[in-house]
Amino acid sequence: xxxxxxxxxxxxxxxxxxxxxxxxxxxxxxxxxxxxxxxxxxxxxxxxxxxxxxxxxxxxxxxxxxxxxxxxxxxxxxxxxxxxxxxxxxxxxxxxxxxxxxxxxxxxxxxxx
Amino acid sequence: xxxxxxxxxxxxxxxxxxxxxxxxxxxxxxxxxxxxxxxxxxxxxxxxxxxxxxxxxxxxxxxxxxxxxxxxxxxxxxxxxxxxxxxxxxxxxxxxxxxxxxxxxxxxxxxxxxxxx
Numbered sequence: 122x123x124x125x126x127x128x129x130x131x132x133x134x135x136x137x138x139x140x141x142x143x144x145x146x147x148x149x150x151x152x153x154x155x156x157x158x159x160x161x162x163x164x165x166x167x168x169x170x171x172x173x174x175x176x177x178x179x180x181x182x183x184x185x186x187x188x189x190x191x192x193x194x195x196x197x198x199x200x201x202x203x204x205x206x207x208x209x210x211x212x213x214x215x216x217x218x219x220x221x222x223x224x225x226x227x228x229x230x231x232x233x234x
Numbered sequence: 235x236x237x238x239x240x241x242x243x244x245x246x247x248x249x250x251x252x253x254x255x256x257x258x259x260x261x262x263x264x265x266x267x268x269x270x271x272x273x274x275x276x277x278x279x280x281x282x283x284x285x286x287x288x289x290x291x292x293x294x295x296x297x298x299x300x301x302x303x304x305x306x307x308x309x310x311x312x313x314x315x316x317x318x319x320x321x322x323x324x325x326x327x328x329x330x331x332x333x334x335x336x337x338x339x340x341x342x343x344x345x346x347x348x349x350x351x
Contacts (some may be wrong), residue, residue: 154338158342165342168339168341212277216340220338222268222280
C-alpha cells in the first residue's frame with residue numbers, strides 16, 4: 122500500500138527566510154503524481170504545486186519549488202522569501218492509480234514577522 | 235480556473251435531522267468528485283468517491299446508508315447526512331477531479347462545518 126510521510130509536525134521561520142518541508146512516500150508504481158496542498162486557517166485546501174513522476178525536471182511555481190528524488194521517493198517543498206500569508210498547514214499527497222489522494226499527516230508552518 | 239464551491243459553509247442542526255451539502259465545479263466538468271471528512275488538526279479522511287451517473291464507492295467503515303451521495307451531473311455532487319447525531323459533527327470537504335491540461339488534479343471546495351446538537 123502507498124504511504125506518505127511528513128516527518129516535521131511543525132516548523133517556524135522568520136519572514137523572508139527560505140524553508141524546506143520534507144515528504145517521503147512509498148509506492149511500487151512507476152507513473153504517478155505528487156502534490157503539495159496548503160490549508161490556511163480558513164481551511165480552504167489550495168493546490169500549491171504538482172509533480173508528474175515521469176518528468177525529471179523539478180516543478181516550480183513562483184516562490185515554491187520542489188526537489189523530486191524519484192529513486193529516493195522524496196518530494197520536498199521549498200518556499201523562498203517566505204511571507205506571512207504562507208502560514209498554514211501543508212500537506213503532501215500522492216495520487217494513486219484509482220485517482221485517490223494518499224495524504225501525509227501535514228506540517229504546520231508558521232511564518233514569524 | 236478550477237473553482238469548486240460548497241454550500242452551505244456551515245450548518246447547525248438538531249439530532250435526528252438530515253443535512254444536505256452541495257459541491258459544484260464552477261468552471262469545469264468533473265466526472266469524479268470526492269468527499270472527505272477532516273477532524274481537528276488531522277489530515278483528510280476519504281469517505282467516498284463519486285462518479286457521475288453511477289453509485290458512489292465508499293471507503294471501509296463509512297456507512298453508505300448514513301452518508302448518501304448523489305452525483306447527478308458533471309458539475310454537482312451532494313452529500314446527505316441522514317439522521318445526524320453529535321458524533322457526525324465535523325468538517326466536510328469535497329473535491330472535484332479534472333485532467334484539464336494533462337495534469338490529473340483534485341481541486342477542493344471551501345468545506346462545510348457541520349454541528350449537530
